[in-house]
Amino acid sequence: MNIETALKEALSIPGAVGAALVDIESGMSLGTLGGDWLDLDVAAAGNTEVVRSKLRVMSALGLNDGIEDILITLHRQYHLIRLLQSAKGASTLFLYVILERERANLALARHHLKRVEADLMV
Template sequence: MASVEVSLKEMMTVVEGSLGAAVVDYTTGMALGTLGGGKDLDLTIAAAGNTDVIRAKVRTMGELGLKSNIEDILITLEKQYHLMRLITGRNGNGLFLYLVLDKERSNLAMARHQLRRVEEQLEV
């Protein structure tokens, strides 16, 4: 089992092209931890904003009567991927992993695979 800090380090080092990572509580919009980012990528603001994305999708799925769980949500920008993976483990309800990738240097399939691994090992 891995802590939030260890999980953030793994996301940033194992996933090629990582620019920033966070573990976020989407019930409050607060980041439990962040790593990376910079002046052009404020992960605290991004975490809060993407909480709205998660909440909207969960609400819409409820209104549609969909009984499936969200695995991840991808937002593709000109030069970046923003990947959000909802944590479904026993201790992770209401949390998501947030990873920002450089589009030119990353492999999206591998990033999704690695986030799945991080989710399985995360203990909050």
């Protein structure tokens, strides 16, 4: 599955209103969809800092583990960050999805993003 199809799949999650595929190294989005009321490129860059910060803390603590996803809970939204595993096991990309809290099912959204990750070819 290509980037455009992956973003369409992510946006098909019930409650999803915006999605982006983001490069952790640069903080740049490789593609965005939806979120017309929100600058997804700015959100991608900001959430890259969240991911980098968590990776630094894990390293400082000597945790020998990886991040599957990060959830940011707002009053009206969920912001879900799914780190994508490469063939070498290191995360270099993440999927970022904004969900309307009233319509979203987090377990379903996480399962759906895992499936998108498995099919995505970058």
